[in-house]
Amino acid sequence: xxxxxxxxxxxxxxxxxxxxxxxxxxxxxxxxxxxxxxxxxxxxxxxxxxxxxxxxxxxxxxxxxxxxxxxxxxxxxxxxxxxxxxxxxxxxxxxxxxxxxxxxxxxxxxxxxxxxxxxxxxxxxxxxxxxxxxxxxxxxxxxxxxxxxxxxxxxxxxxxxxxxxxxxxxxxxxxxxxxxxxxxxxxxxxxxxxxxxxxxxxxxxxxxxxxxxxxxxxxxxxxxxxxxxxxxxxxxxxxxxxxxxxxxxxxxxxxxxxxxxxxxxxxxxxxxxxxxxxxxxxxxxxxxxxxxxxxxxxxxxxxxxxxxxxxxxxxxxxxxxxxxxxxxxxxxxxxxxxxxxxxxx
Amino acid sequence: xxxxxxxxxxxxxxxxxxxxxxxxxxxxxxxxxxxxxxxxxxxxxxxxxxxxxxxxxxxxxxxxxxxxxxxxxxxxxxxxxxxxxxxxxxxxxxxxxxxxxxxxxxxxxxxxxxxxxxxxxxxxxxxxxxxxxxxxxxxxxxxxxxxxxxxxxxxxxxxxxxxxxxxxxxxxxxxxxxxxxxxxxxxxxxxxxxxxxxxxxxxxxxxxxxxxxxxxxxxxxxxxxxxxxxxxxxxxxxxxxxxxxxxxxxxxxxxxxxxxxxxxxxxxxxxxxxxxxxxxxxxxxxxxxxxxxxxxxxxxxxxxxxxxxxxxxxxxxxxxxxxxxxxxxxxxxxxxxxxxxxxxx
Numbered sequence: 001x002x003x004x005x006x007x008x009x010x011x012x013x014x015x016x017x018x019x020x021x022x023x024x025x026x027x028x029x030x031x032x033x034x035x036x037x038x039x040x041x042x043x044x045x046x047x048x049x050x051x052x053x054x055x056x057x058x059x060x061x062x063x064x065x066x067x068x069x070x071x072x073x074x075x076x077x078x079x080x081x082x083x084x085x086x087x088x089x090x091x092x093x094x095x096x097x098x099x100x101x102x103x104x105x106x107x108x109x110x111x112x113x114x115x116x117x118x119x120x121x122x123x124x125x126x127x128x129x130x131x132x133x134x135x136x137x138x139x140x141x142x143x144x145x146x147x148x149x150x151x152x153x154x155x156x157x158x159x160x161x162x163x164x165x166x167x168x169x170x171x172x173x174x175x176x177x178x179x180x181x182x183x184x185x186x187x188x189x190x191x192x193x194x195x196x197x198x199x200x201x202x203x204x205x206x207x208x209x210x211x212x213x214x215x216x217x218x219x220x221x222x223x224x225x226x227x228x229x230x231x232x233x234x235x236x237x238x239x240x241x242x243x244x245x246x247x248x249x250x251x252x253x254x255x256x257x258x259x260x261x262x263x264x265x266x267x268x269x270x271x272x273x274x275x276x277x278x279x280x281x282x283x284x285x286x287x288x289x290x291x292x293x294x295x296x297x298x299x300x301x302x303x304x305x306x307x308x309x310x311x312x313x314x315x316x317x318x319x320x321x322x323x324x325x326x327x328x329x330x331x332x333x334x335x336x337x338x339x340x341x342x343x344x345x
Numbered sequence: 346x347x348x349x350x351x352x353x354x355x356x357x358x359x360x361x362x363x364x365x366x367x368x369x370x371x372x373x374x375x376x377x378x379x380x381x382x383x384x385x386x387x388x389x390x391x392x393x394x395x396x397x398x399x400x401x402x403x404x405x406x407x408x409x410x411x412x413x414x415x416x417x418x419x420x421x422x423x424x425x426x427x428x429x430x431x432x433x434x435x436x437x438x439x440x441x442x443x444x445x446x447x448x449x450x451x452x453x454x455x456x457x458x459x460x461x462x463x464x465x466x467x468x469x470x471x472x473x474x475x476x477x478x479x480x481x482x483x484x485x486x487x488x489x490x491x492x493x494x495x496x497x498x499x500x501x502x503x504x505x506x507x508x509x510x511x512x513x514x515x516x517x518x519x520x521x522x523x524x525x526x527x528x529x530x531x532x533x534x535x536x537x538x539x540x541x542x543x544x545x546x547x548x549x550x551x552x553x554x555x556x557x558x559x560x561x562x563x564x565x566x567x568x569x570x571x572x573x574x575x576x577x578x579x580x581x582x583x584x585x586x587x588x589x590x591x592x593x594x595x596x597x598x599x600x601x602x603x604x605x606x607x608x609x610x611x612x613x614x615x616x617x618x619x620x621x622x623x624x625x626x627x628x629x630x631x632x633x634x635x636x637x638x639x640x641x642x643x644x645x646x647x648x649x650x651x652x653x654x655x656x657x658x659x660x661x662x663x664x665x666x667x668x669x670x671x672x673x674x675x676x677x678x679x680x681x682x683x684x685x686x687x688x689x690x
Binding site: 004175176177189191192194195196197198199201202205215216217218219221222224225226227228229230259260261262263276285315316317319320340341342343344345 | 349520521522534536537539540541542543544546547550560561562563564566567569570571572573574575604605606607608621630660661662664665685686687688689690
């Protein structure tokens with residue numbers, strides 16, 4: 001049995017064409033190590049880390065396993081600080097209920113910057129992936145000069161062409177089924193978000209670089225389907241949330257089997273898919289009062305350890321997942337996909 | 346080359362595991378005949394027809410081609426006539442702009458009833474499919490006693506189990522990518538609508554009858570992907586809209602390549618996917634003022650020939666379509682799918 005498309009394998013040098021999705025807040029050293037041990041491209045989500053933390057986590061992975069590492073960064077433009085009053089007014093009953101006060105804002109998701117680029121040049125990851133577009137031309141040039149394969153994330157064929165024109169080596173086609181933040185960055189209408197089965201062939205037809213399918217792929221059948229649609233690899237996040245190495249809380253782990261995920265802007269200001277929590281049920285998933293990404297998170301910080309007020313990101317195939325260690329899950333997913341592919345012709 | 350799953354072929358007796366979707370308003374005798382000539386299951390949308398019209402259309406198809414026919418009916422519950430005033434107030438500026446007056450309501454989509462059931466018993470279609478659930482136990486019993494294979498439409502695993510428990514012979518898994526009306530009937534949250542790549546394996550795991558994949562399948566790659574996910578057949582609507590036999594207006598045909606489809610409740614009161622029109626752009630796609638399905642259509646009737654005020658239903662793979670005659674399209678889709686499947690292992 002062989003993979004029907006080897007473009008990603010040849011580009012990155014992994015054993016299997018699977019990317020363990022970064023997942024800020026849920027991924028980390030243990031999950032990355034397990035995915036690499038299983039033959040996948042392991043990822044470290046760096047969007048919430050300091051440069052020193054990135055250096056330390058890469059060292060920790062390198063000490064435990066050999067294989068390509070992907071560092072993932074955000075590339076959003078930080079908005080002007082807007083009017084937080086309407087959002088805090090919506091949250092006021094919860095501050096009162098739980099006896100907390102809106103304090104000084106905690107750390108926010110920050111975009112990739114020259115300091116972080118210096119760490120990339122120092123630790124030399126095999127792959128760097130970006131969410132919400134790409135960094136400046138100068139920073140992107142430095143990342144490429146470091147030797148890293150660069151991957152961008154597209155939610156439309158237009159975004160895929162934009163990324164390819166700026167020199168990425170591969171494009172993720174992120175279907176609307178994906179858990180966590182949609183990487184949408186060119187202003188397409190969220191109401192027109194594309195499902196993976198429609199998005200993927202349109203992206204494959206739009207670019208010449210290898211395409212990595214993401215969103216709603218839950219098991220070997222989904223991986224095989226992605227290859228049928230023209231993908232060279234798949235990126236799985238939610239499947240890895242079930243692993244004991246993921247950093248999610250027990251409440252989050254328990255809710256994965258229930259499905260019913262939806263997009264909400266309440267937790268960060270950006271649209272992200274997750275299980276409906278009390279906050280989402282009370283206010284409705286999308287509210288105009290919420291400040292733009294990533295500012296909304298600040299006013300929620302005092303409630304971050306309260307059940308129902310912390311996001312529980314998950315994609316639409318969460319009910320298909322199995323609680324296996326990441327290395328075993330990776331090998332099992334690859335074997336299942338090859339078995340499905342073998343039965344198709 | 347052989348199809349990797351023959352359960353639908355064995356059940357229905359077609360040459361290829363493709364269902365030409367009914368598409369009320371766009372399908373008809375010519376499209377049905379072409380699809381059957383190409384080896385697919387041809388469908389006649391009957392939800393807007395009188396019993397006499399159904400009889401006449403079935404005769405017209407039978408005179409021109411041999412092969413299984415699917416008659417499609419709606420099974421919604423007609424709502425009480427609600428307050429139309431807020432909806433007519435929203436439309437008032439358009440009545441004024443185009444010099445029309447809200448008149449008596451035109452014909453509305455009607456659910457399957459005893460008179461229509463009598464026609465089924467008379468014309469004996471090989472297949473009957475239902476949208477928005479199923480008819481009463483008594484009517485369903487009569488349809489099955491006529492010898493028809495019965496197909497139901499599910500948008501969630503729960504709906505699929507509900508349909509199987511009531512005796513359907515096959516289930517359509519309708520992904521949110523599908524054009525036209527979502528068949529959602531058990532009250533699931535529209536914000537949690539599932540993309541096909543997530544829905545299909547969850548439905549396949551939930552029922553023992555063959556599953557027909559629908560939504561966002563645009564070409565041979567999508568058909569192959571559906572088989573990888575466990576489907577026994579596919580139902581394609583938008584791909585057939587491009588055919589010269591479809592009854593859509595030139596304006597609708599021209600907009601298919603643009604994509605950007607979204608769900609709107611403005612045209613019927615029910616959520617349906619189509620290209621954004623002026624009405625959708627002006628009012629926003631989903632408005633609370635709109636009466637429940639199918640009542641909203643009545644107030645729009647005076648504007649039905651005005652560009653921008655008539656729905657242009659289409660699914661998310663509309664840009665992948667090709668303007669081939671239906672028989673040739675069917676043969677080409679099947680050959681392409683088999684070629685993709687052959688390259689996968």
